Amino acid sequence: MSQSPVSDPIQPPHAYSEPKKSNTGCILLGLGGGCLVALLVCGGLIGTGVFGVFAMIKSSEPYTESLARAQSNVELQSVIGDPIEPSALVQGSINLENDGGEADLNYSVSGPNGSATVHVIGTKADGSWDYSRMDATTADGTTIDLLAD
Numbered sequence: 001m002s003q004s005p006v007s008d009p010i011q012p013p014h015a016y017s018e019p020k021k022s023n024t025g026c027i028l029l030g031l032g033g034g035c036l037v038a039l040l041v042c043g044g045l046i047g048t049g050v051f052g053v054f055a056m057i058k059s060s061e062p063y064t065e066s067l068a069r070a071q072s073n074v075e076l077q078s079v080i081g082d083p084i085e086p087s088a089l090v091q092g093s094i095n096l097e098n099d100g101g102e103a104d105l106n107y108s109v110s111g112p113n114g115s116a117t118v119h120v121i122g123t124k125a126d127g128s129w130d131y132s133r134m135d136a137t138t139a140d141g142t143t144i145d146l147l148a149d
Helices: 024-058 061-072 074-078
Strands: 085-097 102-112 113-125 128-138 142-145
Touching: 024 085, 061 085, 061 102, 061 113, 061 128, 074 102, 074 113, 074 128, 074 142, 113 142
Parallel strands: none
Antiparallel strands: 085 102, 102 113, 113 128, 128 142
């Protein structure tokens, strides 16, 4: 007597089983997302620091005084036009200690007819600023003394 193989009606004899899926994609996505968040946080902190430094320099007396003199200087207005507006960037440094300090700044200003670079060098002693240089140099090389007003 030979017996034929009996198949289980609930489970087919050659059931297809899916291969186990890898978690590599999820791990890479998690690492990539984490790195992106870290880069954004670091970039935000650096950006905030840079913005803070520019805000501090732009609120300093050497910057505000030189900008006011540049904007009201008739000779500079005749060359680059009116109104005179400052650029967003300022180069240079300001060092303050108690009632003293030093400033050396460069920034661009522009009007409807051209632009110029303002350069201011000053020293602060006993709470007062004394400027050794404050001028604007136009695109054609003309230097206008802003202290002469």
